Amino acid sequence: MREAKVFMHNDWAGNLTEDEEGYHFQYRIDYLNSEEPEPISLTLPLQKQSFHDRVLFPFFDGLIPEGWLLDIAERNWKLNVRDRMGLLLKTCHDCIGAVSIVPIEERTNA
Numbered sequence: 167m168r169e170a171k172v173f174m175h176n177d178w179a180g181n182l183t184e185d186e187e188g189y190h191f192q193y194r195i196d197y198l199n200s201e202e203p204e205p206i207s208l209t210l211p212l213q214k215q216s217f218h219d220r221v222l223f224p225f226f227d228g229l230i231p232e233g234w235l236l237d238i239a240e241r242n243w244k245l246n247v248r249d250r251m252g253l254l255l256k257t258c259h260d261c262i263g264a265v266s267i268v269p270i271e272e273r274t275n276a
Contacts, residue, residue, distance in 0.1 A: 168251050169270040174206050182226065182267070184251040189223060192216040206265050222250040229261050230254055 167185045171178055177200065180193040191210060197203050198212060205212050207225035217223065230253045245252055255269040 168255065170255055171268045171270060172206060173266045173268065174204055175264050177203075179203070179206055179265075181270070182254075184222075188218060188220040189226075189251075190216050190218050191223060191226075204264075222254070226250075226254055226267075229263075229265065229267065231257050 167183065169184075170182045172180045172182050172191070174197075177197060178194060179197045180191055183190045193203075193212060193214070195214070198214065203212055207223075209225050210217055210223065221227075227250055230250065245256060254267055259266055259268055261267070
């Protein structure tokens with residue numbers, strides 16, 4: 167399972183998770199209760215319920231670089247272009263626009 171924090175401007179808006187069932191995005195209650203929260207996308211409106219899909223949500227997929235920039239990321243970080251979550255986690259910390267993605271490190275059982 168891989169997880170990421172999703173920030174809108176500098177506010178932690180929600181979490182994106184990839185597991186064996188697909189992808190899940192859920193807004194944080196603190197964010198929903200904040201003053202004037204904004205949806206991260208029109209396709210992911212503000213709601214308490216989690217969003218689920220078998221494939222990466224198009225909004226998040228659209229944040230991933232394309233063309234020569236994707237080629238550079240693929241070569242430098244040895245990423246598979248079909249690993250959309252891996253690409254998102256490595257390349258979208260400082261995206262153009264209001265949304266950024268910050269990986270949540272895997273939890274290990276000690």
